[in-house]
Amino acid sequence: MSGHPAACQAPWAALVVDDDAGVRQSLRLCLEAAGARVLGVASGRAALEALDRGHFDVVFLDLWLGPEAGMDLLPEMLQRQTDLGVIVVTAFASIESAVDAIKRGAVDYIPKPFTPDQIRLTANRVLEGQRLRRRLAELEEALDETGEASVFESHNQSFRQFLSVAARAAASEAVILLRGESGTGKNVLARWLRANSLRAEAPFAAVNCPALSGDLMTSALFGHRKGAFTGAISDVAGKVQEAEGGTLFLDEVGELTADAQARLLRFLNDRTYERLGEARERRADVRLIAATNRILENEVKAGRFREDLFYRINVITLTLPALRDRVEDIPSLAQHYLAMFSRKQGRLSLAFSPEAEQAMLSHAWRGNLRELRNGVERAVILAPGPVLTPLDLGLHLRASCDQDGQADHRARVGAAISLAALEREHIARIVAQSSSLEAAARTLDIDATTLQRKRKRFGLA
Numbered sequence: 001m002s003g004h005p006a007a008c009q010a011p012w013a014a015l016v017v018d019d020d021a022g023v024r025q026s027l028r029l030c031l032e033a034a035g036a037r038v039l040g041v042a043s044g045r046a047a048l049e050a051l052d053r054g055h056f057d058v059v060f061l062d063l064w065l066g067p068e069a070g071m072d073l074l075p076e077m078l079q080r081q082t083d084l085g086v087i088v089v090t091a092f093a094s095i096e097s098a099v100d101a102i103k104r105g106a107v108d109y110i111p112k113p114f115t116p117d118q119i120r121l122t123a124n125r126v127l128e129g130q131r132l133r134r135r136l137a138e139l140e141e142a143l144d145e146t147g148e149a150s151v152f153e154s155h156n157q158s159f160r161q162f163l164s165v166a167a168r169a170a171a172s173e174a175v176i177l178l179r180g181e182s183g184t185g186k187n188v189l190a191r192w193l194r195a196n197s198l199r200a201e202a203p204f205a206a207v208n209c210p211a212l213s214g215d216l217m218t219s220a221l222f223g224h225r226k227g228a229f230t231g232a233i234s235d236v237a238g239k240v241q242e243a244e245g246g247t248l249f250l251d252e253v254g255e256l257t258a259d260a261q262a263r264l265l266r267f268l269n270d271r272t273y274e275r276l277g278e279a280r281e282r283r284a285d286v287r288l289i290a291a292t293n294r295i296l297e298n299e300v301k302a303g304r305f306r307e308d309l310f311y312r313i314n315v316i317t318l319t320l321p322a323l324r325d326r327v328e329d330i331p332s333l334a335q336h337y338l339a340m341f342s343r344k345q346g347r348l349s350l351a352f353s354p355e356a357e358q359a360m361l362s363h364a365w366r367g368n369l370r371e372l373r374n375g376v377e378r379a380v381i382l383a384p385g386p387v388l389t390p391l392d393l394g395l396h397l398r399a400s401c402d403q404d405g406q407a408d409h410r411a412r413v414g415a416a417i418s419l420a421a422l423e424r425e426h427i428a429r430i431v432a433q434s435s436s437l438e439a440a441a442r443t444l445d446i447d448a449t450t451l452q453r454k455r456k457r458f459g460l461a
Contacts, residue, residue, distance in 0.1 A: 012127060012245070013055065016040040017047040017070065018062040018089065023112070027060055027089075030119040044073045051080040052280050055244040058126050060119075061106075063090030063097060071097075074104040079235065083133075085126035089114070134203055151185050151333060151369055152192060156326040162318070169316045170196040175268065177253075177313050178291040180320030183370030186291040189320060190249040199287055202246030205239040209255040211438055217260045219276055222267075228277025240273060243286045253290035253313065254299050258306075265309045288313065323365040323372065330360050333369070337376040338388075349386050359390040367433045374432040382428075394429060424458040431455070 014036040016027045024040035031038045036058075041047050044065055050056070059077060061070045070088070078084055088101040091112040098109040107129070108122050154160050169176055170193040178186040187206070194204050212220050215229040223238025239248060250256070256264065267273045268288065272281050290313050299305035323330065334352065342350050352360075365371055379392040427444065431451075434440035441451040 012057045013037045013039075014123065015047065015050055015056040015059045017042075017044070017059060017065065017073070019043065019065045020062070023062070023089075027119060030116045031060075031123065033116070034120045034123060036123070044068050044070070047073060048076055048080065051077060051084075052282075054283050055081065055241055057085060057130065058123050059084060059086045060089050060110075061086055063088055063101075071101060071104060074101070074106060078105045081237065081241075083130060085130060087122055087126065131201065151188060151336070153332065154326060155328045155332070156321075159321060159326050159329070162321065166193065166318050167196055169193065169318060171198065172316070173198070173287055175288045175290070175313050175315045177315070177317045178289065178320065179317060180293065181322050181368055182293045183368035184320040184322060185369045186293075186320060187249070187251055189318070190247075190251075190289045190291060193289055194247045194249075197247065197287070199246045203243050204247050204249065205243035206249040206251060207239050208436075209250060209252045210436070214257060215276060217257050218263060221260055222263055222273045222275055224276035225278045228275070232277070236275075238275065240267065240284050240286055241282075244284050246286065248286045248288050250288070250290045252292055252294075254292045254294040254296055254305055256305075261306045261309050265306060265312060268309075268312045323368040327361060330365075330372070331357060333372060334360055334376060337373050338380065341377045341380040345380050347380060347386075350380060350383070351387055353387045353389050356388050356390050356393055356395070359393065359395040363395055371432050378428050378432065394432060420458075423454075427451070427454055427458065 012035070014027075014031045016024050016031070016038060018024050018027070018040070019042045021042070024042070028038045028040055039050055039056075041050055042065070047059070047061075061073065061077075063070050074086060077086060085108075086106045087108045087110060088098075088106045089110045089112060090097065101109055107126055110118060110122055152163055154163070166189070176193060178189055180186055190206070191204065194200060207220055209217065215224070215232075218224075219228070219232070219236055219238065221238055222240055223236045224232050226232055226235050250264075263273060267284070271285065272283050274281055296305055296310050296314070300307045300310050323333075334357075338350060338352065342348050360372070367374070375393045375395070378394065379388045383389075383392040427440075430443050431437065431440045434443060437451060438448050441448040444451060446454075
């Protein structure tokens with residue numbers, strides 16, 4: 001591991017809290033040589049104000065600030081920025097004070113006098129720990145999307161050209177707007193763009209705009225202070241702060257409320273924002289990627305989306321093609337999903353029948369990649385045998401019809417099956433063709449929690 005913090009995370013910010021101007025200057029020189037942006041303050045109050053104004057990765061905190069006990073600042077600092085790495089520095093080192101500092105939330109402890117190498121190595125450990133925790137959180141969040149980057153391995157010449165353009169866009173710092181039908185993989189592409197950008201090792205924060213409304217939407221983006229609105233029982237940092245130095249992804253940006261649109265426009269213009277219920281201005285360095293399946297020009301004409309915000313986010317537009325426009329990729333995509341879900345379910349011997357392969361090629365896939373993915377997952381879970389048929393994939397409407405043109409299969413209205421079996425089939429189909437579980441729940445006229453409970457009961461989750 002490198003002893004240089006900038007090798008782990010760049011850029012990064014350090015706050016030095018010490019009442020000795022000479023110590024502040026020494027720490028500043030050490031940290032700036034390691035690539036940090038450094039702010040030095042002499043008091044606890046100034047430190048808390050600095051944390052309210054901006055984001056810091058590491059704090060070097062003197063144990064005694066004149067009459068103040070630096071240790072008493074720890075809880076307030078961590079309340080303001082929960083991911084903060086606080087390193088206690090003191091000329092009065094003892095085992096007891098070190099243990100007390102760790103108990104209160106410090107991540108390390110350095111006695112005075114210190115050497116530049118001690119400062120750099122300690123900062124490096126803290127930054128690397130933060131990076132690993134972020135990476136672990138992202139991996140846990142994206143566990144169900146393992147291997148989804150394979151959707152960008154294409155046999156379609158037009159799609160390969162699209163990816164070439166996307167790679168050039170990723171390498172820039174410009175705002176990117178992702179367009180395309182529901183289910184075409186915009187959220188997966190957003191992570192791919194981040195992974196191919198200069199901010200690949202920095203945080204990635206995503207906001208699902210349709211799942212929020214009113215103050216909750218603004219709070220999710222920019223945070224709020226305790227008491228800012230009904231239900232605001234504690235301070236919340238917000239996704240902008242969470243994405244500091246990295247990438248913020250707004251999924252279905254066309255769903256933003258008017259207040260959130262106004263605040264986002266201001267943030268894009270000057271990189272400043274305020275939390276709900278707080279007048280203090282904050283700054284953040286964040287790269288924005290937005291996605292929508294709406295025609296935003298029509299939303300602007302209808303007065304539902306700000307024209308100035310539209311022009312601000314419409315810098316580089318990437319329009320993902322529908323699955324029906326890259327038919328030659330369907331077999332490999334289906335095999336990818338089959339391998340992924342077979343491993344997950346422990347059914348490693350599954351294969352598609354020739355009829356299933358033909359049905360997949362002829363199907364319209366109005367739900368695009370999401371519909372294909374959900375169909376294969378459902379088949380892996382429910383198929384009784386090792387060979388997956390069109391019926392297992394939910395493609396039997398095209399496969400076989402009776403004389404009246406109605407699908408001839410067991411799970412249909414009026415068939416001699418149980419109500420539970422009919423309900424399971426209906427839920428599976430609605431989820432497969434919906435853009436999200438929330439959208440499926442709305443179609444079924446139940447809440448998302450009830451839908452998830454039913455999916456688990458029927459073995460669909």
